[in-house]
Amino acid sequence: MRALHEDAHLLVLDKPAGLLSVPGRGADKQDCLSARAQARWPDALVVHRLDMATSGLILMARSLDVQRALSEAFATRQVWKRYEAIVEGPLDAEHWQTIDLPLIADWPNRPLQKVDPAGKPSMTRWRTLQPLPDRHATHVLLAPETGRSHQLRVHMAALGHPILGDALYGDARVAGAAPRLLLHATVLQLRHPITGEALRVESPAPFAPAQDAGTAPGAAEGLRPPAP
Numbered sequence: 163m164r165a166l167h168e169d170a171h172l173l174v175l176d177k178p179a180g181l182l183s184v185p186g187r188g189a190d191k192q193d194c195l196s197a198r199a200q201a202r203w204p205d206a207l208v209v210h211r212l213d214m215a216t217s218g219l220i221l222m223a224r225s226l227d228v229q230r231a232l233s234e235a236f237a238t239r240q241v242w243k244r245y246e247a248i249v250e251g252p253l254d255a256e257h258w259q260t261i262d263l264p265l266i267a268d269w270p271n272r273p274l275q276k277v278d279p280a281g282k283p284s285m286t287r288w289r290t291l292q293p294l295p296d297r298h299a300t301h302v303l304l305a306p307e308t309g310r311s312h313q314l315r316v317h318m319a320a321l322g323h324p325i326l327g328d329a330l331y332g333d334a335r336v337a338g339a340a341p342r343l344l345l346h347a348t349v350l351q352l353r354h355p356i357t358g359e360a361l362r363v364e365s366p367a368p369f370a371p372a373q374d375a376g377t378a379p380g381a382a383e384g385l386r387p388p389a390p
Contacts, residue, residue, distance in 0.1 A: 163198050166219070167363050171356045172232065173206060173222040174363040175199060179342045183211035183220060195220060210236055213312065215327075218245070218347025219365050231355035236309065244349035245304040245314060246291070246367040249323040250336055253290050253300040261286045261317040265310045274330055275312045277320050284310045286317045292371060299326060299339075301371055314345060344369050 163181070167174035175195060177183065182194035199206040199222055207223040209232045221241070223229035235241050266281030268274040285307040292301040300323070304314050315331050318324055324332035327340030346367035354361045 163195055166365060167361065168203075171224055171228045171354070173199065173203060173224065174350060174361075175220050175222060176365050177212055177217055177220050177347075179215055179217040182214050184208055196222070209233055210309070212347060213315070213343075213345075215329075215343035216245075216345045216347065217342075217368065219350045219363055220347070221350060221352075228355050232352075235352055235355065239307065240352060242349070242351040243306060243347065245306070246346050246348050246370055247302050247304055247314065247318065247325045248294065248297070248299050248340070248344040248369060249302055249318050249325050250299055250332070250339070251323050252293060252295070252298070253302060253323055254293070255288070255290045258287045258289050258305070261288065261321060263317060263320055265313060265316055267311075273311070275310065275316050277316065282308075282310060284308045284313050284317070286314060288318075294371060297326075297339075315343075340369070342369075346370075 163178065164176040165173060166176050177195050182191060184196045185192050185194050196206065196208050203224065205224045207229045209221050209223050209229060212218060212220055221232060223232050262285050263277045264279060264281035265275050265284040266278040268276040287305040287307060288302050290300055291303050294301055306313055315325055315328055319331040324336045325343060325345050326336060327343040329337040347365070348367055349362070349364050351362040
């Protein structure tokens, strides 16, 4: 766990893959990002989570007022997030595409989620960063417009291109194609809840292949400032 931003009001931490965001059930699931953060910053409070298998940026508050403000910012889509992933198969989308599929808990197979018309509205935007023909895969940029559990993993699997290393939503070949889930939260951008200044934190995906400048995240996506 690394701190990429620290001030008196909030933290942005870089979570490694394989670490829980918050404690789970059982004595063997108490080691987690929030516990490690609170050992160093006793006032650290959880605002949102990443799947255990996902790595990347997590925001934590350092007071109840800031926690409420950040939770509201997430709920009203004032926090701008980007993820990178390596998915199975070729995908060619220079411009943003949209996956709009409702998701619901797959109760007999918890913690899995599934696409279901009775589920909650769920939307993901994606575009190709780089084809990886030698791996029969594609490096993609993902922008979740909603924040459902396992949303990016389920949506890419529903598209027919599961994320490599995904043992929940991919078959044995997909699960064995990488030593971990190849999904990383690379960008968090928001207005600081106290100062009002723009805050942008980035964490390069550790599995990302080398890219040309013209295909790097931000080169062609038209980055906008966070909403005021």
